[in-house]
Amino acid sequence: MTIMNRLYLTAAISALCTSMAFAETELTVYTAVEAEDLARYAETFNQDHPDIKVNWVRDSTGVITAKLLAEKNNPQADMVWGLAATSLLVLKTEGMLEPYAPAGLDKLDPKFRDGDNPPSWVGMDAWVASVCFNTVEGEKLGLTAPTSWMDLTKPEYAGHVVMPNPASSGTGFLDVSSWLQIFGEEKGWEFMDGLHNNIAAYTHSGSKPCKMAASGETVIGVSFAFRGAKSKADGAPIDIIVPSEGIGWDMEASALIAGTANEEAAKTLLDWSITPKAMEMYNVGYAVVAIPGIAKPVEYFPEGITDAMIDNDFEWAANNRSAILEEWTNRYDTKSEPKG
Template sequence: MTGKTFLLSSAFLALTAFAARAESELTVYTAFEADLLERYAAAFNEAHPDIKINWVRDSTGVVTAKLLAEKNNPKADAVWGLAATSLLVLKTEGMLEPYAPAGVDKLDPRFVDSDSPPSWVGVDAWIAAICFNTIEAEKLGLPAPATWEDLTKPEYAGHVVMPNPASSGTGFLDVSAWLQIFGEEKGWDYMDRLHRNIASYTHSGSKPCKMAGAGETVVGVSFEFRGAAAKTEGAPIEVITPSEGLGWDMEAGGIIAGTANLEAAQTLMDWAITPEAMAEYNAGFGVLALPGVAKPVPNYPAGAEPGMIENDFEWAANNRAAILEEWSRRYDNKSEPKS
């Protein structure tokens, strides 16, 4: 082979390798809020233009059910932005490929699967909170609630909206937290009394806060960053963190076992925990997996992070199906129709 031929061959191989990289493609399932997903996707694309991601987005419950239904014939390569309690279910089913992303040792240990290498890693936390419309409350003479128990008082009848835990990760973190805070018997008793005051159960964790902001309800049980964002946008709400304690979950990611696109999926997981990615999450989230990165979020409630309960994620994941079955049996009659 002449020197010229060798150079041409090398160039051809380099171009072929680049083309192969440029054609890397991933199918990623996510429950990220739609407006935030657009932001995160753009940041990842800028960092890794060689990887094309086909996004499949829905609520936490729908994404989890879809992944479980596809267990024996997976369609996804990776999951990014799904509740840790759902990732733990997938792990139990043997559906996740263990992988330690670069820099995982720098994360808050609460955000990392306990196995080594981990099957999933968290990126940020979202925390239960109440969005309370002050204008509508004043019209009705309703005081601001300070506790979860307050929401069971007769004066709030018909003025409370919360997410359905079977379809919403926010709804599930509420229910699992109440069972942990109050104990199972008292937890179900609490939800029985709360149910009397519920106007409807939504299939989105952010919708109750949006409804409160629009004056469609007085009390929206939702999560802290959605409340902070709504208030920053001018909604007449207070973001309240009940004193008994706050349920929370993490947006987490993992690789689906058996993916044919393992290298690209690992690249996604590596990027998902970088300081650059954390800066994107911080646009809406006040609690991040990487310590020392979070900057203050406008109108973020001071009681959110201190109020986070010591959440038993393993218990919540292991009992998820039974909790949802019991919840649906008792309360599903007030759920809004599924779109």
């Protein structure tokens, strides 16, 4: 073998080794995380794990949950990173999640993990319900700001309230399931009957009602508090109201899909998803994160809001999800915005 051939062979072997060292494992990750955050999540993760590529499949909570259930016998996802805990409880009941105790589990607030050992899912952050009220538009129309959920049934608000559809939005589902817990089932549906009379539209996004209130498209948007705080910080003339009866909440959580062919890479991502670095990343979009003491104060986020969070029965909400959504759809879906 000539010296030149040896050099070519050495270079080829070196290139092959480099290629193998940096070969990517691709993960199909289902998520309901806000679309604007996905690139940042993947980029931050890849700072520590450049050898794992995240391929997102993103939609609203209801759509992703339905898609996963439809694929039960032929799973297409390796992992879920950012879906409502109530949805993951449904998947757990169906035997679709792979139990796993990620590194750092002991640092999480106990509320932010499945109770089994090892857990089937772990939490990331929480979002809490609130009402966004446009003070400028309210003054023009002579409307006073509501202070309670029951206030939203007053005739003066007819046509001025927008809220999320619970079949497609995790925020919408936490609203409906929390009202049934706060008021009891019979009075809860009576409340929603009265609320429906005042609804202009049900959206398929949990943040959209507050964005509409912020822009003056509606006066009242039932949404979540962090979205209201961000809109107010951007200059929107809104008040963020915490209704006096208490507020529902849910958490974004993550889990391994049982049967994934990329289990080790998926475990690496799940490990990373509950690190302090990940929590700092979530804090950009959420005021409450799973590791205590990490979240920084968020401008305009209502003070004492955690005290208003109800003792949410996630198991009850998950077990009754289908029945709740069927009843809600039969009663109110005629005012839902078109999908797509």
